Amino acid sequence: MRPYTALTIAGSDSGGGAGIQADIKTMEEWQVYGMSVLTSLTAQNTMGVREVHHVPVPFLTAQLKSIEEDLPVDAIKTGMISSKEAARTVGEWIGARRKPYVCDPVMVTASGHPLMEEETREALSEYLFPHADVVTPNIPEAETLLGMSIKTEADMEEAAGLFVEKLGSRGALIKGGHLEGEAVDVLYDGEIMRTYREARIKTDNTHGTGCTYASAIAANLARGRTLPAAVEKSKHFITEAIRHSFDLGSGSGPTNHWAGRIGEIK
Ligand SMILES: Nc1ncnc2c1ncn2[C@@H]1O[C@H](COP(=O)(O)OP(=O)(O)OP(=O)(O)O)[C@@H](O)[C@H]1O
Numbered sequence: 001m002r003p004y005t006a007l008t009i010a011g012s013d014s015g016g017g018a019g020i021q022a023d024i025k026t027m028e029e030w031q032v033y034g035m036s037v038l039t040s041l042t043a044q045n046t047m048g049v050r051e052v053h054h055v056p057v058p059f060l061t062a063q064l065k066s067i068e069e070d071l072p073v074d075a076i077k078t079g080m081i082s083s084k085e086a087a088r089t090v091g092e093w094i095g096a097r098r099k100p101y102v103c104d105p106v107m108v109t110a111s112g113h114p115l116m117e118e119e120t121r122e123a124l125s126e127y128l129f130p131h132a133d134v135v136t137p138n139i140p141e142a143e144t145l146l147g148m149s150i151k152t153e154a155d156m157e158e159a160a161g162l163f164v165e166k167l168g169s170r171g172a173l174i175k176g177g178h179l180e181g182e183a184v185d186v187l188y189d190g191e192i193m194r195t196y197r198e199a200r201i202k203t204d205n206t207h208g209t210g211c212t213y214a215s216a217i218a219a220n221l222a223r224g225r226t227l228p229a230a231v232e233k234s235k236h237f238i239t240e241a242i243r244h245s246f247d248l249g250s251g252s253g254p255t256n257h258w259a260g261r262i263g264e265i266k
């Protein structure tokens with residue numbers, strides 16, 4: 001039997017809660033075979049990032065070639081992409097694949113450590129967004145990329161529309177984790193504006209929520225679901241992963257990737 005497969009192109013988080021580690025754990029939960037191309041290595045834990053080491057672009061290319069010559073890819077997710085050159089290399093490769101693609105435009109960690117060089121911001125809309133079925137910015141990322149302030153659900157809808165109109169992606173999911181009140185996300189797929197709403201959970205353990213959410217969406221696309229259906233399933237999954245998050249480390253603890261089967265474990 002050939003399993004569904006997904007590829008994450010992202011950075012490593014030694015603490016295991018975000019980045020490549022969160023992505024593969026999430027894909028595994030959705031019974032999707034996960035593959036990884038590493039862009040950067042971070043020495044990181046729940047408290048923050050100590051050091052970052054970027055993978056040289058020729059080695060990025062070597063990893064992409066290794067996947068391409070041998071393995072089927074049903075969906076792609078990208079996370080930390082630090083440099084313009086890395087964005088160009090990854091974007092050109094994805095453009096030639098024509099597979100469902102989720103682009104998570106990570107810029108800084110929750111603890112404030114930059115994961116992207118400033119000049120890479122423009123490279124995202126030049127090389128990555130045009131291939132993306134959906135871009136998944138949080139509020140600060142959407143504000144930076146669009147140069148606007150986002151405070152309300154109406155602002156989120158405007159931002160989702162602008163991603164498609166101005167920044168060239170086919171869809172956008174603006175995540176409201178950084179606003180107050182309910183945890184509301186807005187998806188625009190180029191045709192219809194949809195809202196996904198869940199109660200806000202009181203916890204500081206939200207390390208890796210963005211990576212986990214984007215990977216769940218990619219895994220569901222790999223399984224053949226439509227984008228709105230993939231987001232609906234993944235929103236439920238990330239909510240449970242936050243509800244049952246782990247109190248590990250002395251900083252912001254990681255989400256619980258087993259949450260989808262927590263009922264079964266109990
Ligand atoms: N306290 C919370 N309770 C419930 N849902 C939440 C909470 N915080 C965030 N979410 C949800 O988690 C998902 C990730 O959103 P968020 O805006 O936190 O992403 P992010 O900032 O990219 O994550 P990261 O912390 O990995 O950078 C969204 O669906 C958001 O609504």
Ligand SMILES: Cc1ncc(CO)c(N)n1
Pocket residue numbers: 010011012013018019020042044079080106108109110115208210211
């Ligand atoms: C490697 C990596 N990618 C993404 C994030 C997003 O928070 C992180 N903290 N670390």
